[in-house]
Amino acid sequence: MDPSDEELVASVLGGDRHRYEVLVRRYFRAAYVIALAVTGHPEDAEDVCQDAFIRAYTRLPQCRAPDRFGAWLARIVRNRAHNYRRYQILRRMSSLDGIAPRATTESPAVRLDRARLRNRLLRALAKVSSIKRQVVLLHDLEGWTHGAIAHTLGISELMSRRHLSEARRSLRAILEGTTFRGDRYD
């Protein structure tokens, strides 16, 4: 049986910092998706994730409800991502164009295909508000409930549902004429 968040937090606070890796792996996807929703850049999301997990570690004694580590971490990720985004906007004033995936072991063709699909979605997501991006990514990609999204983003469940519905409608309109067939939008 996997240890609970509370047990892991207690272990880390007790000096076993290697147990933090379990928490990192458990919440990496959610943290990445939130960071991606806010920054709009996969590479920035990666940097934000790293920064947020380090910050969460240093502030772990301040985590008042270790059993809700995920929600606490998500708030840190959001704050870091917003700060990062503001900094990046000032620094490079760039758009979502020109995103290139980092080097992997995949073939160039597969990598290019994935980058094309990702860019298409990211461009569409860039046209909806940050809060809608977060809701739609957390719900449709991460499978979070509206209750969890509402708690993490500090909105009501009703607003979460509304944002999701509007985000889907907007994204479908933007991607109009494209269909997802197996592994690509055409």
Place this chain on the structure above:
Amino acid sequence: MTDQPLNLTPLDPNEDPPLEDRVVRAIMAQLETEAAWTDRATLMTGVRSLASPVWIAAGLIACVAGGVLLREPSAPPRKGPQTIAESLGLPRAVAAWMASESRAPEGSAGTGGRQ
């Protein structure tokens, strides 16, 4: 129907398998580095605390007290009766002089006649 979930799998971080490992490794490496710095800082703080004025004063007192306790006595304690002057810690020569002075009135009775 427009309210069906969107297929956002191209954005799934699991689509890039090395991504998670790369980020997790980077995080844990940074934590190790920071932990090493913290341990070193804690050690230095402990050493610095020993150099506080209170500890310095306590060390000096301990040194002085130890030196006094270990010092060899300069002269063996005298046995036998001591005069009041010796009991007060006055040098032996002074004590002897005072003793002779206290005996003087008997020896110089003849001089007292000079008026």
